Amino acid sequence: MRFFFRGMENQIIFIPIMKASIRQLRYFLIPYTLLFVISLTxxxxxxREEIYFFINGLHFPAGDVIFRYATEMGGATTAVSLVLILLFVRYRYSLLLASSYLLTSLINFPLKYIVGAPRPKLYFTDSPKTIYWxxxxxxLSNHFSFPSGHTVCAFTTAVVLTFISPRRWYGCIYFLLAVMVAYSRMYLSQHFFEDVTAGSFEAVVVVTCWITWFNNRAFFRHPAWEGALSRKNDDE
Known part of the structure; x- marks a missing residue:
């Protein structure tokens, strides 16, 4: 019974802490919630086919260039680069972002294998309709379409950067960049609409919960984590 009541007590304490995190992320979460509701509608x-071919019919020369590079904002190279850059800002920020990537990856990769959803190129192998590539x-042509890993990575980045930014309204900018990555995955025919929608939802929910837990652990609030590579010489 003691463990039961202790668990209940932790849940009661966690709720106001979660509310505080949501308030800090509101400039990201409000537009995201609106977009998510629209996406579900x-x-x-x-x-699936109607949405895919509608987006596939929206190609234009500049978009072929823009989205080819925009999609890399959700790639591993960008993720690693951001983690390293944040080492020069604050160790705790770098650790938060790196651990967020790790957590969402540990959830997303098994989901890809479990669901085994075909990517558009494989799904439409025998389609009589003309597809623009x-x-x-x-x-890519495999069974790892759901959820979109690039979208998960992009939205993980956006949530964390919103949380650590000195100005909360930056969350609107990070939101737009994450959406751009998600759209690029559909534009490039790497994923379906539901793949990116699920990927974004997974990242937002998991990272918001992780930030709440992370930010209120005494270990992660130790003064040592407040240092940075850029301030190392000053401290010495």
Missing amino acids: LKIIFT VPDVEV
């Missing part, structure tokens, strides 16, 4: 109204882009 579209998914109910239209089929962006030139000079390697379009």
Whole structure:
């Protein structure tokens, strides 16, 4: 019984802490919630094929260039680079971002294997419809489409950067950049609409909960984590 009541006490304490985190992330979470509701509505109204071919019909020359590079904002190179850059800002920020990537990856990769959803190129192998493929882009063809890993990475980044930014309204900018990555995955025919929608939801929920837990652990609030590589010489 003692363990039961202790667990209940921890849950009661966690709720106001979670509310505080949500308030800090509000400039990201408000537009995201609106977009998520719209996405669910579209998914109910239209089929996978209808959404895919609508987006596939929106290609334009500049977009073929822009989204080819925009999608890399959700790639591993960008993720590692940001973790290293934050070492020069604050160790705790770098640790928070790195651990957030690790946590969402540990959830996302098993989901890909469990669901085994085909990517658009594989799904439409025998489709009689003409599909536009962006030139000079390697379009993946496997059963690891759901959820979108690039989208998970992009939204993980956006949530963490919103939380640590000195100005909360930066969350709106990070939100738009994450959405750009998600859209690029569909634009490049690497994922379906539901893949990026699920990926974004996974990242936002998991990282928000992780930030709440992380930010209120005494170990992670130790003064040593407040240091940075850029201030190392000053401290010495």
